[in-house]
Amino acid sequence: MSDVPSTEVVPPAPAQPTQVTIRDTDLEVMYVNFFRVTGNADEVLLDLGMFSQVVTPTGPEPVNLTHRAVINFVTAKKLADVMRVVVARHEQAYGPIEVDPNRRLLPQG
Numbered sequence: 798m799s800d801v802p803s804t805e806v807v808p809p810a811p812a813q814p815t816q817v818t819i820r821d822t823d824l825e826v827m828y829v830n831f832f833r834v835t836g837n838a839d840e841v842l843l844d845l846g847m848f849s850q851v852v853t854p855t856g857p858e859p860v861n862l863t864h865r866a867v868i869n870f871v872t873a874k875k876l877a878d879v880m881r882v883v884v885a886r887h888e889q890a891y892g893p894i895e896v897d898p899n900r901r902l903l904p905q906g
Contacts, residue, residue, distance in 0.1 A: 831860050841873040842866075 831848040834841060846862035868876065888894055895901040 827864060829864075831862075833862065839869070841868045841870065843868060 827845070828847060829845045831846050833844040835844075836842055843866040844862045845864045845866065846860055848860045849858045851858045884894065
């Protein structure tokens with residue numbers, strides 16, 4: 798047997814996901830049809846609100862932003878991945894979603 802200590806490196810065990818309890822009794826619901834995304838080096842800022850799309854003689858009514866979510870980039874990436882999956886499932890079940898309002902208003906035939 799050698800007197801030289803072992804230099805074998807043992808990788809750490811993979812972290813187990815943490816079970817969390819979700820409490821949604823105080824959940825507030827809001828309708829959003831408009832968003833603005835900005836950010837900085839550390840977070841994504843997601844401003845949410847409603848655009849009435851009402852046009853008055855002086856022009857369109859302003860967008861009413863009512864909520865801001867500040868999200869770190871890890872959470873933002875997870876949210877983006879989940880949203881892609883949810884939209885893909887919806888389109889698979891109901892057909893493609895047209896985001897161009899001019900094309901959306903054309904009669905489908």
